[in-house]
Amino acid sequence: MHSDLRITCGVEPESVAGSIPDALAHLIHSLSAPFGFFTPTRGLLDGLNLSRGVFSLLSDQTQVDFASVNQLAQAVSDLESIHLVLSQIDSEEFAIWCGLGKNEGRVHLLDLMGMIDRALIRVRGAQLQLNFAEYRPSPKALFRSLTQLGLVGVGCDARQLQRAWPTSARKPLSNKWKSQYESMKVLKDTGTLVEREPSIFSFEVKWKGVGNMDLAVGLMRNHLVLELSGVRRFVELPAACSRMEPGVVRLSKNRLALDFTVDESEWPRS
Amino acid sequence: MSEPGKEEAPVTDLGSWLISVGAPESITDLMPSEMAGLDIAPLLALLSGIGLSGSGLMGSGLMGSELGGVRVANGLLDGAGGKALTDEIRWLPVIRS
Numbered sequence: 001m002h003s004d005l006r007i008t009c010g011v012e013p014e015s016v017a018g019s020i021p022d023a024l025a026h027l028i029h030s031l032s033a034p035f036g037f038f039t040p041t042r043g044l045l046d047g048l049n050l051s052r053g054v055f056s057l058l059s060d061q062t063q064v065d066f067a068s069v070n071q072l073a074q075a076v077s078d079l080e081s082i083h084l085v086l087s088q089i090d091s092e093e094f095a096i097w098c099g100l101g102k103n104e105g106r107v108h109l110l111d112l113m114g115m116i117d118r119a120l121i122r123v124r125g126a127q128l129q130l131n132f133a134e135y136r137p138s139p140k141a142l143f144r145s146l147t148q149l150g151l152v153g154v155g156c157d158a159r160q161l162q163r164a165w166p167t168s169a170r171k172p173l174s175n176k177w178k179s180q181y182e183s184m185k186v187l188k189d190t191g192t193l194v195e196r197e198p199s200i201f202s203f204e205v206k207w208k209g210v211g212n213m214d215l216a217v218g219l220m221r222n223h224l225v226l227e228l229s230g231v232r233r234f235v236e237l238p239a240a241c242s243r244m245e246p247g248v249v250r251l252s253k254n255r256l257a258l259d260f261t262v263d264e265s266e267w268p269r270s
Numbered sequence: 271m272s273e274p275g276k277e278e279a280p281v282t283d284l285g286s287w288l289i290s291v292g293a294p295e296s297i298t299d300l301m302p303s304e305m306a307g308l309d310i311a312p313l314l315a316l317l318s319g320i321g322l323s324g325s326g327l328m329g330s331g332l333m334g335s336e337l338g339g340v341r342v343a344n345g346l347l348d349g350a351g352g353k354a355l356t357d358e359i360r361w362l363p364v365i366r367s
Contacts, residue, residue, distance in 0.1 A: 218359040
C-alpha cells in the first residue's frame, strides 16, 4: 500500500524546513539529554544520530531526500531502534528522564510511539526514487544497500532503478545485476514458532535470499535482532520464547531459524 | 578557536549545549532558531546545583544520580530494578547450511 511520502535517494538532503511538531521538539530534548543520545548506552541506541535522517522521517513532509540508499536504510533502522527502546521504558521512568509529570510523561511517551509507528508505516509505503546524478555507487555496493533497505521493510522497484541507472552511468547495468536487483525482496514475515522435536522449538523467519547474506542475529528481550552492516530489523518473538533457552541460528537459502530448547523443570508438560 | 588567556564563554543556549556535549554542529540547522537559541542557563544551573551537569548526566553511565529523591540511571533498568543495562543485544552463533 502506498503512502503520500516520496523519497529520493542520491540527493544531498537539505535541512528540514517548516514548523516542527511539539512532540518532535520534545523528542530531540528527551533523547539528547537523559538518554545520552550522543553518548549512547551500549546496545540499541549505539550509533544513532538524528541528523542522519530520523528527523526527516518523523517530519510531516511529503518529499524527503537522502544522500544514499544506505542512509535511508540506516534512518529507518534507527527509528525502529528508538521505538523499541521507548516500548521497553516504564512511563514513570520516562517522565523522570524528561522532567515531566507522571501523567504528562505517559501521554508524551504514547505520543512519541504513535508518531514513530506512523512514520514507519509511511516510509514502508513510500514511493522511492533513485537518483545517481551526484553519486553512483558500484553495482555491488548498491545491491548491499538495497538488501539493507529490504531488511528494514522498504521496497525498491527494480524497473525504476534500471531507468535511473543509465542516465548517469557510462555503461548500462549488466543482466547479472539486473537479475540480482529483481530478486531482492522486502522482509515481511513476522515469523512462526514450530515444534521440531520434543523440547526443541524453532522460530522461523522466511526471507528470500537470506542464506546469501552476511547477517548477524541476536536477541534483545523479546525481540529477534537481525543486523546487516549496522542496519537492524526487530522481529517480535512469541511470549513462549522467553521461557526457553536460545541456541544456534541456522541460515538456509530463503529462511533463518533460531532453535529454542525447553527447560522441562521451568515448563513441565502436563 | 578561543584566544589565549581568554576564557570561553559559558554555554547558555540549547544549540551550543547540544554541540558541547557531542552533537554534530549540523544539529542547529535541524532546529528552528528559536529552539536552538533557547536559554537553558537556569536549567544548567539547577542541574549543576544538584550535582548533575549536562555532560555529567550523559556520561554517568551506570553511576546514576539522585534527582528529586528518585534514582536515575543512564540506561534501561532491568525488570527487577537492577542497574544492569537491558538494552544490550545478545548475539547468537550462526550456522549456514
